[in-house]
Amino acid sequence: MSGKDRDLAGRGRGDRILREEIHDPYMARSKPKEPTVCPGCGAVFHKGRWQWAAEPAGQAHELMCPACERIRDDMPAGILTLSGGFLAKHRDEILKLIHNKVEEEKAEHPMKRLMSAEDGKEGELIVKFTDLHLPRGAGEAVERAYDGELEIQYTKESNLVRVYWNRDE
């Protein structure tokens, strides 16, 4: 892969970028009145953030939440690409680990979702997320469980976080 046009970030620097410089245009353009309910997933915008909550009594506004918009547009905030010989042998258990990690996060944060998991041309597993932090969280969960190499990249121009995990044997 070519790193020419990417903002290559090591682990420590990646952390800083994720904290300080990341910008989510989907989140920024959604400033709904309160309370607002997403007709797609039922999340409620309340106290300045989207949460899982009972639908408010009385008149609530309706607006598609950023996660549902990203899924509709097929515009991931982050992509985790897994590769290597180890993956071929343990694909299902690794994918299950990622699903579990996402479910755990999603229970607290409605905007953190897995969009899709597809096989790449060279046997990679490409997992797309609605949230900027999930690819790293999921990648680190895989690294904790199976070792391997983790690399985090953030391209400012596209507001997209890309995380790569590889283990050969």
Ligand SMILES: [Zn+2]
């Ligand atoms: Zn929604």
